[in-house]
Amino acid sequence: MRTFAYERPVSLADAVALLDSHGPSTRLLAGGTDLIIRLRDGSARPGMVIDVKRIPELCPEIRERDGVLTIGATTVMADLAANGLVRRHFEALAEAASVVGSVQIRNRATIAGNICNASPAADTAPPLLVYGAVVVAAGPHGSRRIPISEFFVRSGLTSLEPNELVVAIELPVPASLTGAVHLRRTRRRGHDLASVTLCCSVNEAGVTRLAYGSVGPKPVLEQDETHVLANPSAPDDAKQVVLERMFAEASPSKRSMRASPEYRMAMLRLLGSRAMRTAIERLAEKRGAQA
Amino acid sequence: MSASSIGSSPNRVGGIGRVSGLQEYVADVRLAGVLEAKLVTLDCARAKIISIDTSEAEQVPGVRLVMTAADLPQPMPRFGPQLEDRPVIAVDETKYHGEPVAIVAADTKDAAEEGARLVHVEYEELPAVFTLAAALDPDAPLVQDPSLRPKDPLASTNVLREHHVDWGDIEAAHADVVVENTYSFPIVTHFAIEPHAFIAAPDDNGIAVWSSIQHPYWLQRILAKLLDLPLSKVRVLAPDPGGAFGGKQHAKYEPLVAFAAIRAGRPVRLVLSLEQTFQAVRRAATEIRVRTGFTIDGKLAFQDIKADYLIGAYCDIADRVVGKGSYPGAGPYNVPAVRIFARSILSHTTPSTAFRGFGNPQVNWAVESNIDEGARVLGIDRLEIRLRNLARKGDPFIPFDTPADGDWEQTLRRAAEMIEWGKPLAPGHGRGIALGIKSGPTTGLSYSTVRLLADGSVAIYAGTSDMGQGARTIFAQIAAEELGAPLDAIRVVMGDTAIVPYDQQTSASRSTVLMGNSVLKACSSIQAQIRTMAARLHGIDESAITVERGVVRLPGRELRLMEVLKPGLGKLGGELIGNGETRKDGDADHPLGGAAAFFELNCTAVEAEVDEGTGDISIVRHVTVSDVGTAINRLQVQMQDEGAAIMGLGHTLMEHFIYDETGRIRNLGAIDYRIPTTMDLPLEMRSETIENADGPGPYGAKGMSEGALLCVAAATAAAVREATGVAIRDLPLTPERVWRALRERGGRANAGTNDDGES
Amino acid sequence: MSGVIKTLPIEITVNGRRRTLEVAVHHTLLDVLREDLELTGTKECCLVGECGACTVMVDGRIVDSCLMLAVEADGAEILTVEGLARDGHLNPLQQAFLDKGAVQCGFCTPGQLMAAQALLVENPHPNVAEVQEGLAGNLCRCGCYYQIFEAVLSVAEAGSR
Incomplete structure (x- = not known):
């Protein structure tokens, strides 16, 4: 040095x-x-x-x-x-x-x-x-x-x-109850740099926020103003459309040796879905705890 | 009389130093006036060296030596355990990413580093070959100068050597089903936690060299030849390596450091960075095409194996790895016709070398996987097909070699039982089972000296390197058993060619058998001397006396060994000295130069769960069963087997070098070369041994410690295959690779659009 | 030349002993422990905070000493593997590592011990998952991870008796 x-x-x-x-x-x-x-x-x-x-x-x-x-x-x-x-x-x-x-x-x-x-x-x-x-x-x-x-x-x-x-x-501090989760993808279970890092939150007002990193030059934040994602009765197809729109900013590097762009995009979608589900579950748990 | 220590698990000899921080590895050696050295390397795979300007580096305060090829004898001295093809330092051309072109030695590491930065090398990058396809292209640049291989018809190609093993008649063999597939195994590196380190110091008109090396006597021979010194003037000190795994068998930069020390007239130390270690040692990547013939009842009709090993720029021991690693490629089965054709292919990459399993894991991966494919085609259970073909004890399964030397069916059946073969599986789960076999040493020579000191304590001199496998403890247990000394009164001296008698090498899982037998013989010699003493002291015939575990039995009475030793030695005291020798001569007519002293046989069975969304593999249970003859130290056997299993999971699941388009290693260093951590382990690891005391070593022991790595990949991939239906034929089974295979399979894998895979 | 090496005085307590040193500002705590203080029990391997061989405790917390400048440790209390034994007696973890076979080549052992020590101070009764998590930053290529877990858990158990 x-x-x-x-x-x-x-x-x-x-x-x-x-x-x-x-x-x-x-x-x-x-x-x-x-x-x-x-x-x-x-x-x-x-x-x-x-x-x-x-x-x-x-x-x-x-x-x-x-x-x-x-x-x-x-x-x-x-x-x-x-x-x-x-x-x-x-x-x-x-x-x-x-x-x-x-x-x-x-x-x-x-x-x-x-x-x-x-x-x-x-x-x-x-x-x-x-x-x-x-x-x-x-x-x-x-x-x-x-x-x-x-x-x-x-x-x-x-x-x-x-x-x-x-x-x-x-x-x-969130004004309304919020369920949120962080998920990531790595090459092994032990500590590693994320090839996708993602956070999703859902609040009582039905607003879903999703931010993700490691799939482009900077981390991206998206918000679902339509409330479709947080709506348990919304059809899956409609949710997919919203999620897809949220991932439009993702542009994973072709040069990376940690994961290919296709894999990162697929994992972004997968983690997005999983995170959304967990965030909704956590929100429900908090509601339950408050009730 | 104390209880036998054989088969128990006494604490590691040398353990206290290791837990207290006092164990001295090469980098820790304190030496007055030692210069610290740094290497100068080029950031490309292959380059023509045009000029090297050392003047600025030489001006750095504290720099004492800047040495390049120009400062070494001409022609450049070359060395290597198989071929003398590796130059002490690159001359005219570098042939792999990280090959040194200069060495700078200085009073401090800072000055050496500064000096190394200021060595200006003018060079022209040359096209490099670093894949099998590129190396075999008829227009490929030649990695080796053909003049190094005179009279060799292959000298004008990048094929260094070809190895053939044949028996039976493949063409005439009748097969009802033939399965042919191609498998690949990536380049992986040893990643011993101790980076390689070397010191050289002018010593008594000769040289002393410290190295974390497995074969100190081989290094001594190489240095003596390079420096034109008698063996007695080359002293190799080999502090216990901090992990070696084959990567520390042979000379790497010791000659360079020795020349530097001679030129500087002072001790010089070079400690490689982990990145430089990655550039110094690695396993050969291999592409294996297997054609397996089966009869309708699941008998193996033939195995036709072609294996191309991508070795590096210099031979090191790589070609022996290719020959010996491919040789038992047909596995522990009775196969009537076998054709194995293996090639060592040179490339502009780090010289590949020995690595736990010695070329066997590559071929095993392919052949065991292909047997599973055959079983599927035939509709025969994968355990059953192995049982139908497995060699029984005494079968000449390799016609010109040692017959099957264990009850291998026991091993296979026990592993199947432990993995609960045949029981219903949870959704997303699968099981795999595979057998691994490896030839033990084909030649060997191990001397030892045991001294029974006047107070009954013992000093053992054995030239094995204890790199973690626990050889010290084994030898101490043998002496304790034979001479009755408590373990903590036994010193085991290793790692100094000036003090300890010759040992050929620490490799091929040989030391318990070969050096163990040597120590046993040295102890027997002492027992004989005790008998002579007792006979003299008590006026009876020697033949009526036995010595066992520190007890001397005379007709009608028992004496403690000390009761004989003390009066026997008399007023002057002194000691009894026993020498041992184990020699296994080679056989020039044998394809490997000698038959196997023993076989290492292991069965690994895995239950895995696959997350079809991500491609993640979870090992639910990992079973490893090894036929070890006799476990002299039960815990050490377990540790070696489990450690080998985890290392096997490394190359199975995550390890590989990634090269850029010019042949540089991209994942050079610990951030992007991933090995298993505590979080990457099987949820359950179960290791057991089969012990029938049928080995050639002390108390019936066989060599062990590589077996449990051999077939991890095949067993794991088979489990993934059962869990998902996809066969993956390239390692490692990274989540992305599994995900891709699932995507190609289609059906259930639909990552992205919806969640899935979690049952 | 990139310049004359700059140094600064620091005061650190290492294994209970106060030391006043003049250290190069670009030297890591690992460099200073190994070279200036000749405490070579702390090992050097990856130098990027991945392997944990250089783990020491600084003010009660484990760090990779390769990723900390020695000047940053000014005023700190440092515990290295050499400070674990007391009065010539191994501490319980050291003894358990020997008894359970948690040591092979030994090169990662000092780091493993420091990480295990810190884990047990913070969480005297960890479960296996917590031990795995606590030691995830310490690579063992010999692969005696399961024996290491057993050693740590045995000390935790003994502590609760």
Whole structure:
């Protein structure tokens, strides 16, 4: 691994100042589970690595206030998966966090890192999209809030400016009962990169949201405004039409060695159907529990 | 007298070091003044080297040596266990992705890495052949310089060698049904968790070389020849390998590191990255065409097998793998007519080498699968057809080899029982059963020395490598049995050619039998000396005395061994020394150069469930039964069989190298080369042994540890076939491959439009 | 030259012993444990966080030490395989690994032990599925996974007696 300058700012202002003055030659280090691989293989060659884990504003913390769950940028997957609030309100996010890598990886990989790498296969992206997350970013001109649906640009690129960093992720607690699930396809049952990663939610109002990744340059979010998918009495044919429309954005790479485009598309459809069914079941369970 | 340790499961000798972190592997060896080395490689499969500029690298502070082909003797020294075709370092041309063109040694790894980055190589990428079809194309570039193979009529092709095994008359054989299919087995890699590591140091006018190697004495011979040194001046130290599986049998970069150390005048260490290890060792991909003839009552009429093995750019031991791996291809059956034609095909890929199963799993996959096909055509149960053809003990099933050396029907029947063959299956489930056989060693030479020390403790010197199979423990158990020393008072010294007597090699599941017998003989020699002592001390005839498990029996009385040893050794103390030798000479007229010392026979049976939506295979139950003669250490036998079974599931379900269109390995590294984790195991694994004490090893033991891998693929694919109706003839059975096969089958597989497959 | 190697002082506690070190900023915790501290029980294999051979505990949680810079560990408490035994006695997991045959070549064993240790601290009575999940990040190519499960479960059982 090539050497670099290492900075460990202890305030957000210092971090932003470093980013602002060194910009493109820097790399932010959160969990490091991706960055350190890239430092070693030479695909990342920063002049400076900025370790953000000692910035108080980014600290690993999950708190709920006024119907919004705020997740500190450096919250690791293991904590996300185990957190009671996340599991209660955002079960699919907890599920996604629990399948990222091994225990060792989940103890290091952060929520901000997972989305800032902008890997199309990022497992937390589909649930964050489905749950309407907002990315809180800080830069030289203060902070701004970016809807997650505007965050991913393409593989490896987000809408963050070079001098901005993610401080936290906000998740609005669903106003109505919601059933949701995260599913993925991998080449083996043990930890693996997803060849399809998908999240589906259904709420009491009959709105189905579906987000999927690893089948194109960025994760995609779709919403069924017709309420057909959530309608138990709607005919299967009608549901298929809606689902097909939702998958129109998928364009899996032909170059990938992990799965062929045909297989990914077939699995996207299969997981979509399975996820929808599970989401509806979970919604019904919650209704039952409330009744 | 203590209870016999044979057949029990005492803790692993060397285990405490392994659980405490103190076990020293090559990368852990502390050595003053050692330079750390890095390789310079090109990111292409084949290239013409135009020039190498080392000047910038040499300027890096801390860099002590930059060595290329230009710094080595001319012509470039070449080596190899079969053919001396591998250059110490690439000269003029690289022939596989990752072949080194320079080595940089420096005070620190950082400096070596920096230096390696700054070696500038001007090269021209050349077209590479990395598939069987491309290598066999008449217009294909030749992988080997024909001048390396003078007088060889095949020298102008990429066929390195052809192997023929024939008996009976195929053309005249009467068959009612003939089934012909082609099967493929991919390139897989060993993935020992310890990446290969080497150290060389100038030593006493010679050289000392540390390597995580299975055959230290073979390496010693190769180094002595390359460096023109007497054997006594080449000291090979072989710390226990952290997994080897055949990949660490033969010299790879030891000669390069040795030349570097001599040139630097200092010790040099090279630890490969896992990626470089993947580029250093792998199993041969194989395409097997099988034509099987059956009579109407399910008897095998003939087997006509053609197997093309895709070996690499240099021979290594690959051609022996082809010859020995295809040889028992017709299986443990009485087949009246057999024709096996196997070829070693060179390619611009990593030299393929020995890998657990040694070329047998490939042919087994095809032949066992084809027997199932025949059974289906004939409407005969797949277990039944095997029973009808299986060789019974003593049958000359390979006419010019050792007759069937076990009650193999017992093995087959036990596995069938354990998988509940014939019982109704849940929907989406299927069963498969297959037999695997492999020839044990055809030649061998193992010396050992056992020292019975003055206090009754024991030191054993045996040149086997303990790479996890547990050879130390076996030898200690033998000495404990024969000399009565408690296991924790036995030291087993291995891995140093300057101290330990010669052993030919650690391979072919030989060590329990060959070195085990050698240790047994060394112990017998000590027992004889004890008898002589007792006779002298007590004034009786030696023939009236027996020694067993630390007890000396004289007429009418028993003495503890110490009661003889102590007075026998007298005031000066000292020790008794026994030497053992096991020799299995070859037979020049035999197709393999010698008959099998024993056969490894295994039956694997699998129950699998297939998710027709995704193509996922779940192994519900995996049964593996091996005929081991006698299990000297029950737990170690179980671990070896289950470990082999899991490794077999790796190549069956997920492992394969993927190449790009220019011949580079795309899934180079642990992220995309998938092997089984804790989550990928059969829901239930059951392993058992058949023990009739009918092996040639100590206490009736046979060699084992490869058997349980041999037929995993065939058994699994057969289960998938029963579950789904689709026959898949290419490995691995990835979910996508199964899904595709289901889609082609049509019918129930309709992934996507609706959910399915979950019963 | 890509530049002079930058170093920083760090203070870490390794196996109960406080250490003050000057480390290269680009060296991983694995590098520093193995080379600077000569604690070679922690093994190097894949360097991409897939195999788990380099697993150590940092502030009570297991990590792949190949994917953590040593400077990131500044102030942390680290436990490696060398810290498992106490007063010359193997800890119960180490003993169980020996007794149950959970060790073959031994190269993955230190990582397996650390992962198992962390699992039992967090979940003293895991079922098989939880053991499988907890150890999924530790590859064993010798394939003694079932024996490893048995070893971990036997310690859990002994703990509940």
